[in-house]
Amino acid sequence: MTRGPLFHEQTARQRIAALVDPGSFDELLPPPDRITSPYLGQLGIPVSFDDGVVIGRAKIGGKKIYLAAQVGQFVGGAVGEIHGAKLTGLFKAAARDRLPCVVVIESGGVRLHEGSAGEIAIAETMRAIFECRARKVPTIAVIGTDIGAYGGMGILSTCCDFRVMSEHGRLGISGPIVIEKWMGKKAYDSSNRALVWKTSGGKTKYLLGDADALVHDTADAVRDAIAKLLGKSSAVTLKSVKTRQKELARRLKRFGETADPDAVWKGMGVRDIARASLASGPEFAAIARRGK
Amino acid sequence: MEKFAKAFPSSPLQAKTAKPWALAGVVGSGNLEVLLEVGGRPSDRMECHVETSIPGYKASWLAALADFAHNYPAGGTKVTINDQGAPPVLVNLRLRQAYDHLIKSNK
């Protein structure tokens, strides 16, 4: 058996092709439409025909979905006016047509070169995500690359019903370099990859319950995880927010004074830190389940 | 930024493609995207549009594109490129990838 390409190494278009049923992807506002940023050129930055996000309709296991994949190589996958409007439109279409919406996130957040326009677009997309959720339309964020989901896109991912992560994925708001600049290298050494991933990587997020699935770094594994979630949704009710409030308060109380991520892992029931660090996503998920 | 366009003689694209376009590559540092489209153009020329963040290499671009138009039957296509400083060897690879995607979409 040959090993397929790794999810985190693929481009957005390759990921889509590998995730969906063969031939089922129908791109909306495809490259020939040439809807490109009017701002980037003025700053000497080349444009891209999809403005850094590929959106469309597809099927997974025969089920119709809407799907977006951000292009991390293009301005860090950051959200500008057009990019953001494509995302908003897609989630609005999903709410309207009552079809699940999956977003493969690979983004540092707002595209600084387009300033506040991208910031507002992220806020608008969040409103559209909650439109889906009010209609019990599943919304799923996939985070499986080093660029991860940061800034506004990190927050946006937490608005979705579910998050599927691989151990390569990172979820947060402020990135390590920003924090290091702010707090000093002693507080956060951004070159310490193990620390960075234990702070924001898929394993820690899964352990704390912020990621709903932790999968192998392949499109097949990501697709299987998505397929399992397509029929589900997580309603926002008084009961659900009260439960969450308690969970998050408990987490803060237990670990708020802890600087060491290993203490969090131990606290969450991981006995053998070294083994868990080396474990694959699914193996780690099994260890985490046993710890609970 | 530098922008230019030129058409090159090329023999007609052999088969009818199922999809009217194909894209290869991404816009990122040292990379480029190539959009290849068919339809509604003279069948004996490959029309090229280039936008690059690194000015001053127009001659190399035109040479690479002329070369491709000469070596592949790409008549009737339109090539549009967004470039962020890709090396020439990558330009050639992306052109071939886009071309292959377009031809393969025939199946």
Next chain:
Amino acid sequence: MKKPSARTLFARLFGTSARGISVEKSVLTGYAAADGTKVCVIGTCNGTYIDNAAALRLAAHVIDCIEHHPKTPIVMLVDSAGQEPNRVAEMLGLASYFGHLLSCLELARRKGHKLITVATGQAVGGAFICYGMFGDRIYALDSASVGLMPVEAMSAVTKIPVPVLRKLSKTMPSLEFGARPFALLGGVEEVWSAKEDLQKRLAKAIKVATTEDNRAELGKKRGGRKLALDIRKKVLAAASR
């Protein structure tokens, strides 16, 4: 423009009922009234950074309002420089704390609470996204610093020189920092001058608010964000073909 102190500002917005707002570590929670309309108040002051605990306190107050004060409008005051830039905050999932706060606000909206935001001081980046920008209608004082980040900070990150950004911001309001350019993009409904009767303004804002997100329409009408609405419509149209 001189920035009014937090308490002075509360008094301008809520009169004597501002006593009902308690401030703890620059996080505000409470109940007050604007021109006779009873409101729930959440927010930040003194440009504080929002951390996990702050997000939880705001969320708890929103839950309290939903449980004990049905349909009471929620006024969100924003004066925060951003999310707490801290590794431990990140490790514990600050994004999820923000997502929880947003979920609570969404629940309130669905249960008939109107959500009105007033940017009173700094309303920057993640701190604005995590609750203020989630209002039904968003207002800003003319003295407020609203936007992604000041041009100097943008220059530091993008390596594009400040003069270049300044020049571009003349034609690109999205690059400019402040309440008025943000309003041009549709991100703020209306900019209020501190000289006005803010209680009346706020009461009226509550009255006329609807849950329809109108920001893309406003951005197009005002010319600061011309593309967003049309592209969204294009996606919706293409998706129904």
